[in-house]
Amino acid sequence: MGMTQKEILTNDIEKHEIGPKKTLIQVGATIEFEVKRNFKNIIISLVVTIAFYALGLIINLIREGRDVEAYANAADYLQGSYLSFTLSFFIMIIAVMFGANIIAYDYDKQTGNLLFPKITKGRLFSGRFIARYFMAVFSVIVYYALIIITTYIKFGEYPTNVWFSLGWAIFYMLAVFSLVVFFSSFMKKSSTVIVLSILMILIVFQMTSVILTVAGVDIEPLFILTYYSNIISQVIHGIPSERFIESPLMQGPPGSHAEGPTGFTWATPSEAGASIGLLVYSLILIVAAYLLFRRRQQK
């Protein structure tokens, strides 16, 4: 039944030219492999998704228990309970979960020695990016499914603008995911990528935003990635015409009229600004990540 050792080694199959289809086949195989490889991550991301959803539910229950004024409508409920700070934090966690080890791991653990001679880095990068981005998007979709169902049960309806919100969340995920991938393309360890990404998103961008407000700079902070997350929750009510708030930086005693410098707090980007900003951010980071990955050599 079995072949002899020599027959196995002389296995003269038809040579495996796959010609122009090669790119598609290799990218497809990489996507398939990445889904299998990240199966555990998918399960964990679903647990994280449910945890964030549960957090919104719990906050809402506490709020109702303390007789705080109830949300006037489904849109307010969605925005207040699930789409403000928690969603951008959730997107960051999911992006880091799928993006941190996308490149760094193969250099840290030396798995690239086996892999890189078998596929070009461009195809590997494409396959991995597509697979992992869609796995991350899947978590966002599950999150939105949960909050839409909950809103529907509670109010008997849901705001149709929630679909725009989902679209912006997916777009924002692309930019955040690209940032994490960019760090992974040159950092040595996945753990460093995780720390650096979280520091960047939670501290550096936020600090920059605060500094701009305090400094009274009135330019729109389109260069701050986290600024774009505001549109995800704001779009539930439609994009507001007044996109920033100007308020005095120095508050006098109650009742007094404050005089002095004012600061600009930007509430949300315009749709056009957000589209272009997120696209430019994502493209620059993806291209930079690919170029760094392509030039990177094994130890």
Added chain:
Amino acid sequence: MKNNNKETIINLRNLTKNFGDFTAVDNLSLDIKKGEIISLLGPNGAGKTTTMKMIARLLKPTEGEVWIKENGNMRLLNNRNKDALLDRIGFLIENPTFYDHMTPKQILTYFATLKGYPRKKIPKRIEELMALVDLSDWIDKKIGTFSKGMKQRLGLVSSMIHDPDFLVLDEPQTGLDPKGRKEIRAILVDLKNAGKTIFLSSHLLYEVSEISDRIAIINRGKLVAFDTMENLEGQAKDLRLQIQLAELPEDVTQIIIDLETIIRPLTGLNKGDKIVEFNRVTSTFEVKFDGKIQTQKNILKELIRNDIDVMDFSVPRTNTLEDLYIKLVTEVVAVEPLKEASTGVN
């Protein structure tokens, strides 16, 4: 072995790789001919893995070129054509590291698909190759549970999965027990008989001397010898001839003098140092000679003519190669510190 008429399929030209001030590979030139087993032999840190990585384009050479034959023409390997040129080559670089939570079946299926192996035939191919390296029962087990030797064997399978014409194997026997090493040697010989070309590295002389057509000895990044087994043995043989007598006389010194008198004119060596020494460990007399077969014959005839009871008369193959290997490696080590002192490299 006659290699001159065989076609060269890989040519390394003046390959150099620097890491900062440190030169890992220094002006290395080699040609690898179709159907050969070529071994890159050298001590740890000699530059073997760096050379392999430059062929796999995992590292870009600082200087020099790698030429690979494709469709009858030699082509210079670069980032643009590496996908096509490396397509028919199977690589095993360093101790293979896999994704621990994956199974061999999942990883090998992925690798085979990347290399365009017919999809329907992949499961059978995996089963056959895993059986070949004694890992049939582990196809669906997580690789994280594998021992180092098992990962090494899996690494070999991963390099062969797409049935390449040429294999580049970096220390394929590392981490294996003697039985495993013997099995890998047998597989390599069968691969050669099947028409495959193999370029492997090792720091173990014995492992490569058994199977190689040509051996390249490298030390501190420099090629110090590159020749067929026969020619290297020829170089090695000028070192010592081993003679064991039927009975060991009490006065060894006297027999050394006698042997010197009888043998010296026949050794083909110039007058000078002592040519006969007694090895107390093996209880044999070791005689320096010029390495020629005719000289050996003459010495043996003369010993018999003088009624010396010779029980064993030989040129031990591995010992002499080992001597040559150590000599070549030591020579470079002795020369290098002078150069390093001037360049400031530690």
